[in-house]
Ligand SMILES: Cc1ncc(C[n+]2csc(CCOP(=O)(O)OP(=O)(O)O)c2C)c(N)n1
């Protein structure tokens with residue numbers, strides 16, 4: 001397919017210039033933005049479908065609203081590439097998600113046009129409401145001082161239908177409806193989450209209240225319907241029946257929550273969008289919800305035709321749309337997890353699997369094909385997912401909550417209060433543990449060791465490779481005495497042979513991988529840093545420093561016998577983990593201090609963790625090197641900890 005000409009974008013570095021264009025030129029701008037985005041993402045990879053669906057909306061928003069003074073808060077932010085192209089970042093758009101390049105999400109430090117950072121969903125209404133209330137307070141202050149009123153400013157949240165399935169969105173709307181603050185929420189309804197949306201009602205019909213005229217619901221639906229593409233018209237017509245029942249019952253759900261509800265509007269038709277947005281902008285009503293119907297992947301045939309609408313893509317050929325899939329040299333951890341869980345469920349009807357709108361990313365899509373009746377996608381609702389699993393566990397089921405480490409953060413009190421405190425046997429399968437690379441700091445699975453190991457009753461495991469993962473799924477399956485978590489990284493495994501059947505591991509027992517005679521150094525690894533620890537041990541051996549290597553397997557309970565023995569029999573003990581401060585290393589230090597091992601001052605302990613900062617996106621291996629968690633970093637720590645030798649500069653051992 002030929003991409004549109006992008007010449008019109010030259011000179012549109014900021015929306016001020018866009019706002020000078022006649023409306024008749026805006027579709028050309030949209031076509032150019034779409035072309036630019038497709039071309040850019042074809043070389044960077046990233047999120048494509050969502051941004052394609054909001055190209056016209058983005059152009060219209062920056063044309064109608066006086067950004068950045070008017071704030072536009074994008075929910076999740078994965079759809080923000082058109083926004084970035086139009087807000088002074090077109091020149092860097094081909095650095096998206098690369099080290100030193102643009103973030104793949106909105107980021108305050110990147111631009112004044114990004115008023116709020118995002119990536120975890122369903123936060124936009126809360127943030128935009130906070131901004132609206134701040135504006136109202138400022139205006140009240142100005143008035144109280146007798147000063148002339150400041151320029152009228154608008155706060156706009158753009159939230160997808162998938163993100164609208166998270167409780168936080170309702171918490172925000174509930175508050176907004178009570179505050180009556182002038183807030184604009186744009187529901188970008190493309191009838192897709194990452195997978196097709198679940199649970200929430202996916203069709204609404206609203207009273208068209210923009211511009212102050214009100215037509216009968218049936219006329220509005222019919223009139224709007226005719227302006228919508230056939231597929232959308234059928235949905236609008238179908239939704240009309242539903243909405244009429246609500247109207248008869250007193251109005252749409254949003255209106256019940258205090259919102260003025262407008263729509264649905266065709267989100268690709270600028271002739272519709274522009275007048276409605278102007279009306280909404282100039283209305284003194286508050287809050288307003290504008291329901292915009294769009295198509296995820298719009299304008300790029302391979303995306304439109306794809307089941308996931310090219311939600312997330314690697315580099316691809318623009319003409320064919322064929323993605324340059326990275327050659328898998330080993331089964332990806334996610335697939336190994338999914339296949340192992342299927343086997344557990346084959347043998348045990350009590351096994352159930354839960355995902356929060358991430359079936360593909362967690363491997364639950366594989367499980368769902370084999371055990372559809374035991375598969376639950378609860379939508380973007382991690383809090384509900386955890387407590388829902390707790391309920392299942394109370395009735396004797398064995399729930400496996402498959403969730404990215406970073407997204408479990410959203411459900412922390414549910415983990416503590418609803419599961420761990422009640423000692424319910426919920427299995428937490430934490431994919432994307434550790435650094436994830438291109439998604440950056442917002443998606444780093446950095447904190448689960450710290451936030452889970454401090455919980456009484458909790459058992460925490462980390463797989464060193466994909467074979468270990470198979471055994472850990474079996475271990476979690478067999479562990480019915482309380483909650484258990486297993487963590488594993490994003491991406492491919494190391495290519496070890498997979499066991500035919502997973503064997504439950506002894507809880508709280510690690511394993512010695514190598515222990516040469518006269519070893520002076522012990523490297524105690526948790527998770528997939530084991531391969532780096534082995535490389536470091538090889539290098540130390542080559543330098544004449546015999547080095548033991550152990551895989552802790554468990555961050556809680558610790559293998560106290562193994563760890564105390566290592567500490568008592570080596571000069572240096574180094575722990576290494578794919579987690580933040582306060583995790584595995586802290587647990588080891590706590591154990592050693594409790595056992596008095598540190599009192600004699602014999603062993604020197606170093607705990608290698610992720611740095612106490614939010615690392616920007618880059619390739620994972622580069623980020624781990626920056627964190628000192630690769631072989632070189634481990635070597636550096638060992639050399640600095642080995643006892644000084646005569647003639648050596650302080651803290652350094654001249655090896656060989
Ligand atoms: C709390 C949280 N859970 C899960 C995700 C993963 N995620 C990213 S985008 C997405 C789907 C969002 O759907 P929608 O809001 O409809 O946006 P669309 O992609 O359709 O534009 C999900 C589940 C997330 N970003 N945040």
Ligand SMILES: CC(=O)[C@@H](O)[C@H](O)COP(=O)(O)O
Pocket residue numbers: 047076078119194312361432436439490
């Ligand atoms: C935007 C979002 O949160 C998801 O799309 C996430 O980027 C998926 O991550 P993976 O690519 O690791 O599945």
Ligand SMILES: [Mg+2]
Pocket residue numbers: 160161162163188189190191192193
């Ligand atoms: Mg959607």
